[in-house]
Amino acid sequence: MLIGCPREIKPQEFRVGLTPNAAREAVSAGHKVIVETAAGEGAGFTDDDYTAAGAQIVDSAAEIFATAEMVVKVKEPQATERKQLREGQVLFTYLHLAPDPDQTRDLLESGVTAIAYETVTDRTGGLPLLAPMSEVAGRLAPQMGAWTLQKANGGRGVLMGGVPGVRPANVVIVGGGVVGTAAARVAVGMGANVTVLDRSIARMSYLDDIFMGRLTTQFSDAAAVEGLLERADMIVGAVLIPGAAAPKLITRAQLGQMAPGAVLVDVAIDQGGCFETSRATTHQDPIYEVDGVMHYCVANMPGAVPRSSTIALGNATMPFMLALANKGWRQACEDDPHLLDGLNTHAGHLTYYAVGKALGIDVLSPTKALKT
Ligand SMILES: NC(=O)C1=CN([C@@H]2O[C@H](COP(=O)(O)OP(=O)(O)OC[C@H]3O[C@@H](n4cnc5c(N)ncnc54)[C@H](O)[C@@H]3O)[C@@H](O)[C@H]2O)C=CC1
Ligand SMILES: CC(=O)C(=O)O
Ligand SMILES: [Mg+2]
Structure with a gap:
């Protein structure tokens, strides 16, 4: 051929x-x-x-x-x-x-x-040709989110790991699959306070086991997402329904419940994004602000490395x-x-x-x- x-x-x-x-x-x-x-x-x-x-x-x-x-x-x-x-x-x-x-x-x-x-799928129900890039994008998400959180970039000026006497950043990861797990690993490594939401109880059980108390898992429904908005410094969108358009989990009206300068990192943007206010951005011009909340929505994050x-x-x-x-x-x-x-x-x-x-x-x- x-x-x-x-x-x-x-x-x-x-x-x-x-x-x-x-x-x-x-x-x-x-x-x-x-x-x-x-x-x-x-x-x-x-x-x-x-x-x-x-x-x-x-x-x-x-x-x-x-x-x-x-x-x-x-x-x-x-x-x-x-x-x-x-x-x-x-x-x-x-x-x-x-x-x-x-x-x-x-x-x-x-x-x-x-x-x-x-x-493309595999025997375990995974997505073997998406997974390697999800590993990359997941690892990059807290890194790019932390950069966006810096004041000069429009963020609220919160340090991921905090310092003694000052709390670390609250990072919420919606979707605990390949992207979400990789993002959790890096966010935990940076010292953030991490919560992962998913609808799969088996997946949350796995995360609970491997992180051994270093993060919190929570079942993902509208009330859970809403309850976390006020104290979130960063929310990472990492949901996927294979092949389908991503469900919208945070509306524009809800942005008002978030702290000014908080950051949304929508990794699911390649499937249309899981926040109502997400639109695809590029590495050249990766972030924008809506109602005081910063958005990072690069659709080809692995292209950075x-x-x-x-x-x-x-x-x-x-x-x-x-x-x-x-x-x-x-x-x-x-x-x-x-x-x-x-x-x-x-x-x-x-x-x-x-x-x-x-x-x-x-x-x-x-x-x-x-x-x-
Ligand atoms: N922007 C970029 O550069 C890249 C984007 N991606 C995208 O990231 C997204 C996630 O990919 P993977 O982690 O590989 O998928 P995955 O299938 O491994 O994980 C998705 C997770 O979302 C969960 N989920 C589904 N509906 C949910 C809901 N309503 N609330 C909470 N959790 C929910 C599923 O149970 C699953 O655990 C995909 O859209 C993928 O295309 C992946 C790589 C690069
Ligand atoms: C998964 C994907 O869209 C990417 O790696 O750019
Ligand atoms: Mg993409």
Whole structure:
């Protein structure tokens, strides 16, 4: 198979879809790999690294989109990239379609077979291609929240760990999955007073066990969230209903109950955000204020640490990328129902139910799509 990897063009996105190691595995398996020049630069990989791995460097993304049978990326295709996708081509990347009707329409119009990293599943019900980036974003969330809490950035000037005689920051984490657990680990490490809300009692039991009294867990309902607003210095949004638009857990009217300069870090922004006042921001311009409350809503947080993130993502995607290349997408998805869970569009059909529900579009069942 001809596998292509263009340079990412989303602002401030320095990750790359294929590492040289992944390219090398694909070439060893008999595939041809083309990589856009400088695609790996932001993550510290040179064109020579890819050439040494057996890949071929090409001058333009256009050549990749025009010729590759499978395009491997990191972020959702941007409008100019979407115009170049076509039926019969496989796109393997993050998509986050539920909050993005424009992208969904373009992918359906293109006819591309799009497999979304964030909806591929595993045997335990986890999301193995979302998890590595959730680990990164979760670890970054308290760090970015702490920076936003600084007075010069609009925050209320509270130090995460406090000092002797002065209380630490109160950090509330809504959603105790991969992002929430990683965020809790860092916030606890910084000395904050941490509360994690979730709806899964099994998950809270796990957190209770591993943190051994260093954080508090609380069942997540509207009353619990509201009860924590007044004393929260920072709230991290880390909920997920796989593939679906994020539920809105804090309304604009409720911001008035928070302290001026308190901080919302909405990691769930890539699924539309879990606070009513969230809108996606960029690394260049990451924060804004609404009704006195600071918001940090960067939709590609792992892009801030592209080297670590690229390697972590590449480790997780490599076996799936090889299966798609070795067997073709149909056979690979027929053999692995967890990879089939990643199928979001095929030949003009939407194939993921939560996206169809969010956007009001009819869905073709993925098993039927295998026969189309
Ligand atoms: N902004 C960024 O750069 C990044 C964003 N993300 C996003 O972060 C979000 C979380 O991802 P993961 O932690 O991997 O998901 P996960 O599936 O591991 O965890 C989500 C948790 O939310 C809980 N939950 C669901 N509804 C809830 C509610 N109403 N209240 C409290 N908890 C609730 C679930 O029980 C689960 O434990 C996703 O939207 C993901 O796409 C992930 C990586 C990077
Ligand atoms: C998960 C995701 O959207 C990201 O890593 O950017
Ligand atoms: Mg994202």
